[in-house]
Amino acid sequence: MKFANFLKTRGLYMILSLLFAIALFSYVADSNLGNQQNKEQQRMEQGDTLRSLSPQKKVKVTMPLQLRVDTLKYFVTGAPDSVTIELRGPSALVTAAANTKNFEVLANLQNLSLGDHVVSLKTRGLNKEITASVLPAKIEINLAQRDTQNYNVHVQYNEDNVADGYEASQPTTSVQNVQVTGAQDEVNKVDRVVAQLDLDPNTKKDVHQHVRIQALDKQGNLVNVMITPQTTEVNLVVKSGDGQKTVPVDLTATGKDAKKFELTANVNEVTVYGDQATLDQLKHIAVAIDVTGVKKTKTKSVNIDKVDGVSHFSPSSVKVTIKPRDGAAPAETEKQKSDAKQDPADGASAVSSSATSSSSTK
Secondary structure (H helix, E strand, C coil): CHHHHHHCCHHHHHHHHHHHHHHHHHHHHHHHHHHHHHHHHHHHHHHHHHHHHCCEEEEEEEEEEEEECCCCCEEEECCCCEEEEEEEEEHHHHHHHHHHCCCEEEEECCCCCCEEEEEEEEEECCCCCCEEEEECCEEEEEEEEEEEEEEEEEEECCHHHECCCEEECCCEECCCEEEEEEEHHHHCCCCEEEEECCCCCCECCCEEEEEEEEEECCCCCECCCEEECCEEEEEECEEECEEEEEEEEEEEEECCCHHHEEEEECCCEEEEEEEHHHHHHCCEEEEEEECCCCCCCEEEEEECCCCCCEEEEECCEEEEEEEECCCCCCCCCHHHHHHHHHCCCCCCEEEEECCCCCCCCC
16 A cells, blocks of 8 residues: 555656656667767778878888897798888888888798798788788798808919919918808818919919808818808919920121121020029020131031029020121132131120020121
8 A cells, every 4th residue: 555655656756757867878878879880980981081092002122031030049041131022002101111111021930840841921010001912922941950160261273274384372361260150961061161262374473362252062062051251362472483485596697797697506496494484584595606707617516695594405505507608708728728727616605685586697
């Protein structure tokens, strides 16, 4: 009875008011949520519209490849130093990214076992509105145990390219020792580390070259390792030694009426031995014959004079026949014949010359 009276009084109105308030609150909340969703949708649509209306751009840039790996423990082969990235998106954003290159291209090698692997490349640090394609998208690498060894540098060159009669001293290099780093199996193949000097054929002068250092195996093949430092300066001193050279003999008549005599020798050439630099400048050997007092054909033995830088000649002397030209000498009297019989063997001297070779009289 009391409850019925309550419903007929103020309590009924209180309950109805509460229900109405709850209903009104739910309606308003749903309306606000719908408005917010509509606004968000509108913003997204506006953003899509703006992006579709803004200029788009596509460019390719070259970026260094970053390897995420413990470089103190592992050595990686097969990975390129750089890769190509194709960027697509709003022109302003793409241009900024291409110019500043403030993003990275990564290959995550962590947690990989030793051996061969195919690894996907990813970018990091690009604006979300930029789409990036890595070329290539995947790379094949080998992950190996890292090893480092020290080696002495040996200079190599073709000794046959040093000119005959010249000698090369022991070459010197600005780098005597290098570090060889790489996969342990590759480092174990290294037999020697060399600096290969490139000599031109018939080299007669000192050589100075900037040379790349190489690691070779026992068969002389290149080994795929990293060398530090990679280059060295090499000096090779080349100087003349003892050599030999064959040159022609040049006969010259001296004395009164020298032009009226004809000279011939038993040899046309001699072999000269001595300092190679001197021999290079020597074109012939000049032999001077004094014809004063010669009245008829005669033969003289002439020693070849020594020359600075020349140790000896072979033969050391030549036999020269002196013959008067027709009408060069008058008929001999009995007294002249007698004097000729009493005249001892004439001497003659020879001098060296750098003039052109000939067998003519002066």
